[in-house]
Amino acid sequence: MAPSSAPFAVELRDVRFSWPGQARPVLDIAHLSIRPGERVFISGPSGSGKSTLLGLIAGILRPGCGHIVVNGAALHAMGASARDRFRGAEIGFIFQQFNLIPYLSMLENVLIPCRLSARRQARASRQAGSPREAAARLLERLDLAPALWERPVTRLSAGQQQRVAAARALIGAPPLLIADEPSSALDADRRDIFLELLLAECALAGSSLLFVSHDGALAKAFSTTLRLNDLNAAAREESA
Amino acid sequence: MRRFFYLMSLARKSAWNRRGTLSLVVLCIALSTLLLLGIERIRNQIRENFVQAVSGVDLVVGARGGDIPLMLYAVFHLGGATNGMGWESARRIAAHRDVAWTIPLSLGDSHNGHPVVATTPDFFDHYRFRAGRRIEFAQGRAFDALFDVVVGAEVARKAGYRIGSSLVLRHGNSDVRLAEHSDKPFTVTGILAPTGTPVDRALYISLAAMEAIHIDWQGGAPIPGFQVRADQVGKFDLTPKSITALLVGLKSRSRVFALQRELGAWKEEALMGVMPGVAMDRLWRMLDIGERVLLLVSALVTLTGLAGLASAILAGLGERRRELAILRSAGARPLDILFLLACEGVLLVFAGIAAGLLCLVLLLFAIGPILASRYGIVLYFSCPAREEWLLLGGIVVAGSLASLIPAWRAYRISLSDGLTLST
Numbered sequence: 001m002a003p004s005s006a007p008f009a010v011e012l013r014d015v016r017f018s019w020p021g022q023a024r025p026v027l028d029i030a031h032l033s034i035r036p037g038e039r040v041f042i043s044g045p046s047g048s049g050k051s052t053l054l055g056l057i058a059g060i061l062r063p064g065c066g067h068i069v070v071n072g073a074a075l076h077a078m079g080a081s082a083r084d085r086f087r088g089a090e091i092g093f094i095f096q097q098f099n100l101i102p103y104l105s106m107l108e109n110v111l112i113p114c115r116l117s118a119r120r121q122a123r124a125s126r127q128a129g130s131p132r133e134a135a136a137r138l139l140e141r142l143d144l145a146p147a148l149w150e151r152p153v154t155r156l157s158a159g160q161q162q163r164v165a166a167a168r169a170l171i172g173a174p175p176l177l178i179a180d181e182p183s184s185a186l187d188a189d190r191r192d193i194f195l196e197l198l199l200a201e202c203a204l205a206g207s208s209l210l211f212v213s214h215d216g217a218l219a220k221a222f223s224t225t226l227r228l229n230d231l232n233a234a235a236r237e238e239s240a
Numbered sequence: 241m242r243r244f245f246y247l248m249s250l251a252r253k254s255a256w257n258r259r260g261t262l263s264l265v266v267l268c269i270a271l272s273t274l275l276l277l278g279i280e281r282i283r284n285q286i287r288e289n290f291v292q293a294v295s296g297v298d299l300v301v302g303a304r305g306g307d308i309p310l311m312l313y314a315v316f317h318l319g320g321a322t323n324g325m326g327w328e329s330a331r332r333i334a335a336h337r338d339v340a341w342t343i344p345l346s347l348g349d350s351h352n353g354h355p356v357v358a359t360t361p362d363f364f365d366h367y368r369f370r371a372g373r374r375i376e377f378a379q380g381r382a383f384d385a386l387f388d389v390v391v392g393a394e395v396a397r398k399a400g401y402r403i404g405s406s407l408v409l410r411h412g413n414s415d416v417r418l419a420e421h422s423d424k425p426f427t428v429t430g431i432l433a434p435t436g437t438p439v440d441r442a443l444y445i446s447l448a449a450m451e452a453i454h455i456d457w458q459g460g461a462p463i464p465g466f467q468v469r470a471d472q473v474g475k476f477d478l479t480p481k482s483i484t485a486l487l488v489g490l491k492s493r494s495r496v497f498a499l500q501r502e503l504g505a506w507k508e509e510a511l512m513g514v515m516p517g518v519a520m521d522r523l524w525r526m527l528d529i530g531e532r533v534l535l536l537v538s539a540l541v542t543l544t545g546l547a548g549l550a551s552a553i554l555a556g557l558g559e560r561r562r563e564l565a566i567l568r569s570a571g572a573r574p575l576d577i578l579f580l581l582a583c584e585g586v587l588l589v590f591a592g593i594a595a596g597l598l599c600l601v602l603l604l605f606a607i608g609p610i611l612a613s614r615y616g617i618v619l620y621f622s623c624p625a626r627e628e629w630l631l632l633g634g635i636v637v638a639g640s641l642a643s644l645i646p647a648w649r650a651y652r653i654s655l656s657d658g659l660t661l662s663t
Contacts, residue, residue: 051659055658055659060658060659061658080573081575084572084573084574085573088570088572089571093659095565095566095569095659098562100566101567102257103254103256103257112566112570113570113571115242115243115246116243116246116567116570116571116572117570117571118242120571168570180659
């Protein structure tokens with residue numbers, strides 16, 4: 001997939017965010033940018049504002065001030081509904097665990113973004129002929145046997161579940177993939193296998209990857225490593 | 241649009257996934273529907289049955305008293321016996337210049353729990369039901385000899401009577417075996433075609449026969465030491481002294497009020513003339529308050545069911561926050577979440593209504609024959625009437641409103657949770 005023509009996949013400038021009713025910002029980031037196709041590892045202890053940062057980039061939260069541009073779209077200037085639509089079309093998301101909807105089959109879980117976003121569906125169709133075919137290819141490459149596809153997802157192992165989540169995040173080749181501690185529920189062997197597959201698929205789709213974890217040992221696989229506490233002026237003030 | 245269909249299919253799968261819990265909610269709504277519609281249907285069809293049971297009778301004449309008890313006893317054979325009226329009065333009314341025909345009725349005895357009606361063959365000529373339909377004989381003919389009896393369709397069907405069958409009447413409605421007129425058996429000479437009215441459950445004998453079986457009775461028991469054999473009764477005068485009521489048809493309906501006034505001023509005997517339609521209207525008005533209370537109670541039951549629906553979905557929301565966050569991460573708006581949850585509620589309401597209607601049909605099939613044979617009330621299932629559509633619509637509207645409660649809660653949750661998967 002051709003990366004976006006925008007110079008950055010993600011660009012934050014002078015972004016401050018505070019929760020309603022609180023004077024102190026939890027995030028105060030002067031500058032953060034991710035190039036198209038770049039793999040960025042952001043580390044930070046829990047409570048350092050990782051989830052808030054991801055919420056801002058995913059368009060769930062809106063900054064108090066500053067600019068957030070994702071794949072050329074100015075999220076800070078968009079309405080809530082437009083940001084939701086944008087997220088569905090342009091961003092793949094992987095949670096730490098329990099990523100799957102229990103009453104849907106594996107295939108249906110992967111197809112959720114295509115069902116909710118016409119742009120995502122169109123891209124998946126362009127890629128593989130149909131969204132279903134795109135999902136099938138991803139699941140195959142992620143080593144999930146076709147026998148499992150139509151079955152309920154409740155009996156899958158943690159590793160299998162995360163691979164299904166990765167397929168869902170990757171379907172329709174979104175320009176940006178956000179992974180929030182996706183491997184911390186896996187044991188060491190599974191974690192490495194998962195990371196390898198995820199990186200390979202991101203490269204294939206041409207997606208930028210924003211990978212957040214408290215586990216610094218994973219950082220070596222990434223082209224860029226950032227520490228949130230270094231980026232975040234609000235955290236520096238606090239420790240000072 | 242495509243998105244809405246997708247969310248609807250998600251709602252359906254989600255509900256199916258939790259069918260164990262939700263089936264109880266559906267059952268509640270089904271019972272509410274059954275109650276609301278069942279009461280409405282039975283109410284309407286009982287009225288219809290009553291209204292259709294007698295047609296073309298301008299006045300029901302009897303001893304002065306309550307008009308509704310007279311109607312119920314004389315026409316529908318329900319309730320307690322009313323006072324009798326003198327035969328002499330009946331003859332004079334029959335000879336009145338405005339009167340086209342009369343049917344005397346004398347009740348009191350029974351057979352297998354069915355009322356025995358003593359009357360004249362005029363009954364078969366003049367009695368009308370359901371917008372002017374005549375009574376017809378399925379087999380045989382009217383009574384002619386003294387101990388002839390004509391039986392209604394249901395009586396014949398239940399006991400398997402044929403022309404020529406012999407049967408014994410019982411005094412009053414008692415179950416006491418001693419009170420049988422076993423010394424004077426009757427012979428079936430006619431079986432009536434089904435009418436769907438109380439006629440089906442009655443037996444018809446002549447007024448003279450009614451006198452004959454009571455010659456050696458007094459005060460509800462045989463007179464000790466005095467017995468008249470069946471072949472001896474012809475020697476007695478079998479003209480009745482009194483009857484229960486007289487059905488009157490007029491030459492011109494416009495004379496009905498004049499005759500009613502005349503009967504009210506009757507000097508020889510305290511009589512009254514009741515217009516069947518007016519008495520039935522009064523009866524419905526009396527029952528109305530009870531029906532309203534029933535309707536109110538079933539409406540409350542429905543509300544309880546819908547409150548159960550809202551709370552069942554609300555209770556499930558806690559463990560579904562994850563599901564909502566996943567959908568949000570894939571581009572679902574908070575309004576989509578609202579729609580998803582509302583859909584689920586409405587889906588359950590429709591499932592409940594469908595189950596309730598099914599129960600109603602099955603129930604009507606199951607109890608319909610019992611009601612028909614025991615009370616002569618014919619129930620049937622037909623396409624819902626206007627009031628029933630209104631009730632159904634009311635359930636759907638109230639159910640949708642109830643569904644908005646958990647939907648709104650989910651909307652708030654998805655706004656505040658965002659993408660955080662609370663554990």
